[in-house]
Amino acid sequence: MTIQFKNETFRDDFTFSNSPEAIHRFPFPFDKDQYMYAVNIEQHMPGPAKSATEFPIDIDEHYVSEMRDRALVLKADPLRCQSQPHMITAEWDLVELLMESMAKHYPEHFTLTRDGDRWHWINRPLEIDQTFTFGDAATLPLPPMEYVTRQCQGDFCLLDQRNDNLWMDAGIVTTQADWSLDFDMGMNFMEWHGPVPLAHDMGVFDRALKFLLNLQQGRPVRRLNWTMTVNPRLDTSPENYHAWGIDRTTVTPENVGDKVHLRVELQALWRLPRSNAIVFSIRCYLIKMEELVTIPKWGRRLHRVLRDLPPELVDYKGLTRFRDTTVDYLARHDDGAPTSPGFFPD
């Protein structure tokens, strides 16, 4: 399957859009007409053909443009990519995971040849041809994590496991929903989840941490998270708030269908073999309201979810300024008909 990579932007003139195929494979995050927190973790097993979970690492039509946007973010702010020295083994684990997966599932676009520690990596969409020694950082033009994640969609955090906790000790984060790697660096699992409302009292994080500490090699897991973003901007970071915070005030009944996006994160966690660290991948998918309502089930369901969302979540997800306008727009696409169970289009 050859992907036709689009040439588009996630800033300034915002030319990003989804093809009909991309709309159809969008990882819609609501399987019911209401939303509440849950430890919604499941095995990261292959999903249906052509879905976002068909392969462990999903590459789509936005790949080339997303990688260009990542390079722009890193050029302006190198602190979006950080790694503590003790994470170097985990960095190499990540190189192996991503290159192996991309080459196996997208052989038209990526090729990996291994001869012992001598590796040969070809990335055709980005026109990269690199021979290097696995485990020897001097043989790559960039540190291993940065090298490979500049070539893979999604943010990646490497979590060290020690003292029965997980520590955010490395990562590359340029497509985030208003959180900062630079701020969270070195924090443990409980610390970096501190700001999340409601879930602590529900014991969600205690259970999630206990589960993750026993995450097994060869058994990755995933979950979906979501928020909404005005304009298709990947880099909605606190560092960059001055550039995008004001966008939330620009939504009108006339432009809501084009400006307001459902932002879904496909989050996956793998136990890494050499380092015993965990990689936490956060892959961002964006879809405009006017694209989303082309799937009638999703238009109806998102209307009901947003309309009935608890106020704490409306504030935490930053929807306060444009939620009502969006609900009004979606109401026009909700005829009140019942929706079928599950995530996928009818």
Place this chain on the structure above:
Amino acid sequence: MSGGVEIPVRVVAIEQATPTVKRFSLAARDGSPLPVFSAGAHVVVAMDADDRRIKNPYSLIDRSADGSTYRIGVLRTPQSRGGSVFMHDRVAVGSELTITMPVNLFPLNRTGRKHLLVAGGIGVTPIYAMAEELARQSVPYEIHYAMRDAAHGAFADELVARHGDKVRLYRDDAREVIAVDRILPNQPLGTHLYVCGPEGMINAILAGGRAAGWPEENLHAERFLAPPGGSPFALTLAKAGITTEVRGDQSLLEAIEATGVDAPFLCRGGACGQCETKVVSADGELVHNDHFLSDEEKASGAKIMTCVSRLQGRELVLDL
């Protein structure tokens, strides 16, 4: 499958390392490379005995350079439930076994400035892997390895050959003991200690660390337990509606698995917490042998770790 992905393996070499320890080399039956693992990891080995399936955790010593084999070391312990005796007496080159993916409950702390590795007897197996990893990373470390006598030092020669003067050997028969009170107080800040061996030795080393003012977070131990046997008792799985007997030489978890119920587990050594199960009722006394539940949780009688704990009494009813 509750224990994760399983790998069918074949025994390709056996070495009698000492009078009581054998080292087994295992290769995947389909010839594919075995997964890379981190130092301190173990696998659970499943053995098909005549009347039952025994599953024991064993630390991984190493993985061959080409990835084709793992080595594990097994001490023959005749008074246990039979896993190690099965490995010693029934397993030969060519025997087929099943292992889980590696699991690491005894990892190196990678932020450590220096690492003190302390092993007693067969507890040397994870320590061996940790020393290799530290040598590869050129991080400061010391190895202290206590054995009964020269003949029982299963890894002494190999350790000395690979790590030279970083290794200090202690022989019980020569009345050599690890001088905790001399070694521990003089380590640089940021040193981490790892101890694996008999329960009494672990406790003595950890107590020495605390006495020397070490922070608890810098003291690490692997207390793998072989599930102790006991008296037989009746077991009822409330959700499944199954009643069975747990034999004296069987663990609670093995008896559950023998009914066909897919119960959770990971380490099978009382350490990881994965097999925590709610107790509906117990006619008798719960014998908690794990290192996971707190004393309060054990006293409450509401939960049991099925891998190493059991009942002394008539009947146990579990929420499974």
